Amino acid sequence: MHLINYISVLLLMVSSSCTQTKLIKTEPPEWTKTAAIYEIMPKQFTPQHNLKGITQELARLRNQYVSAVSILPIFTTLDINNAYNPGDPYACSEFLTIDPALGTDHDFKTLIDSAHHFNIKVLLEFNLTYTTPNHPWRKEYPEFYKSCQAKNDTAFNQDYIRFNLEHKTLQKKLHILEHWMKDFPLDGFVLMNADQFPESFLNLLGSKINSKKFYLVSGSNTPEFVERGYFDSYFNYDLYHLFIKMVDNTCTSQDFKSLMEINEKATFKNASILFNQNALLNNKDGTETQRFYGFYKLCSVLSILTGGIPMMMNGQEEPMFDRINPYSNQAIVFNKFFSRDFFRSLFIHRVDNPAIQSIQDNLPVIISDATHVLAFERKHGEASIVVMANLTNQVQSFTLKNDYIQRLEFFTRALTNFEKNKSYTLNPYQYIVLTNIK
Template sequence: MKKIVLSLVMLAFLASCNENAKPKETKTTEETEVLAPISDSVLETATIYEANIRQYSEEGTFDAFTKDIPALKEMGIDIIWVMPIYPISSTKSKGSLGSYYAITDYTKVNPEFGTLEDFQELVKTAHDNGIYVILDWVANHTGWDHVWITEHPDYYTQDKDGNIVDPLNPETGESWGWTDVADLNYDNKAMRKEMTEDMAYWIKEQHIDGFRCDVADNVPTDFWEEAIPALRAEKDIFMLAESAKAELVPAGFDMLYNWPGLHTMNDIAKGEKTADAWNALKAEQDSTYAKGTMFMNFITNHDENSWNGTVFERYGDGVETFAALEYMTPGMPLIYSGQEYDMNKALLFFEKDTINKTKGKFYPIYEKLNKLKATHPALNGGKNAAAYEVLPTTADAKVLAFKRSKEGDEVYYIANLTAAPVTAKVDLEGNFTEYMSGKPIQMGATALELKPWQYMILVK
């Protein structure tokens, strides 16, 4: 790993589109040798980790998280997505601490988490360990304490009486209920310019590697078409959209949320859909999205965990089966803070909470799955993803079976996606190793006896 020489220097604040704009943080890092910019080849084998700084540790600080970055590297993490780190608005806030997504300044850090220097150490430590860092970016709205509210009310959506409004559902015109934030007006070109400059600050001055963009499809697509090339003029960056809209890929995003995949897995787990719904979804996505479209696959994230229940509540005894499916299907798997520690509670969103960092069943499972993903071309999931081929079974409504292949490498996934035992034949012959257990298995004419939610990953 190349060493990064870090020194603190004072800079004049970045030029903005108006002379009254607040200065950005003046401390920056100067890197003489850095981790190579993220590339398409990295994305083929990568696993992403969502870091909830507030809840990750008892301290809830950058420093406490930074200490664990070497362990995340050993577990097989390649990209860290850090949830919003910016100061939080107190006006109209929810709970005692407020939402990470109600931002008062895009270019400063929340003192709850530490200092800018602490964040710089987080980025440096990640880069030293060969891990990329992307920031959660909230372009759709700000908190009510943002300086733009008073200095540039024209930066915001207003009602007929000139009152700034919270975000509205474009289909109904009604509030989403996000009353702690103010909706930004993308008809204002000066606001667009400042937004892009604030994003560029984190790339140029703090050396992050990209952004996860909150409710990206609520922001006009033409903003991303303008902003992303401007940001990439600084260096190659990774752009993740919290959206499943296909139009965002040609707009510059590298990866979309696989919301349809999450919902399909939830429905199968509840018995509302059968196993063959997964292959039907894959066929639909292949016909709908352009070749090379990349999805982030997940069984939970901060929203799902806090608002819709834990993975154990939603998947029951099938949690491991769907976690493995997340890795086996084309795309990039996500681990949310606490998943690796068998977290079985919904983390508070507007208050301090913490995860219990005790290794249990899932830590070694994720280590194995990350290693498999990183070392088998058959699991490439980026813009040049490995092939996905359905394997017929004698119980397609209950058993999901498919083959992934690339460059002569083959990996197979076979799973009983029901809560009852199943006997089924799979159209596959040969001698294999079941990867998770290390046991040999012969596939052929004999039917498989699969326990409830049993899955197998077969390698040559």
């Protein structure tokens, strides 16, 4: 079903004379149907700045109904502030050993065992398309990289640190995913920059693993790779781009309808990973509250309820008003937890209400013709969830196509009635969620 049992073959291009194989993927692992993923920056997550600190927080995460953690690279990084990729937590100086500052192999095994005790899956993130400039291969095997030229005029040449994914000899040197799969009972990998993998490379990787239990995620916006059977899921940046449009009031319900149609056409529906914040966005754009001030919770509601697998980033339960600094080990300050119950209640409801689980027959249906109000219902059997959301910073009116009588408003727990063809208004970025599951 996926790529990888040997990523001793990770960066290999098969020659044109080789037979290309394509794995026919079955549906994603069963546990993803109710999954809520929590992304962790290991050096900033706790005051201990290490794997033991993460282990100590697992009980709290389980109480928050997190069911999977996705941990950024834990490999050795000697030059986090280098000139080519400064502050990039995905740029590693070595792929096979745990950074001593984070802990030992034993610490990581203890973390995974403890997570499994709490019924939490553990995913490990990789970016195997580039390194830091001080990776030993940069000197020993310069042919592994796209360029030997350190600078272009006065600028640092990014191809100097980027792997040449077509170099066949790389398979003899890379034992990366194979090593981590063999030595640690991980539940999956997230492969960043997967959109840069050549198809012949994907075919080769796909031929090396056939495990229904192992969860493989593309960290790029690559629904086509899921369709072809190379990955179980992908990071859905299309939804995030709609949130960006909401900042200047240019987002419409038709934009969301178009996004929903992509999901509807997919072989495995509701399989993309949805979010309004992750580690890459933290580095690039800052925090959710900085980008979406005034409606960041609405973005989270849509990420969790629109249709897919929700992911939140460490610190969103506070929430975060300052960007996490990847240049330093300054720990996230957890002391308020203002949004913890918000996320917890939605994640619990994802377990309790099959209408919002990642299954095949509960796709969202638009229930209003309003331009700037997104209103949709998802159903599975008798279970239902209804979302009404103002996509702008202005008051908006709308009508519904159906009656929703004696429904429980999810956040206030008040019984409410919404009648079809009756006019209602929503304040700027206001949202209402109705459920029939108490």
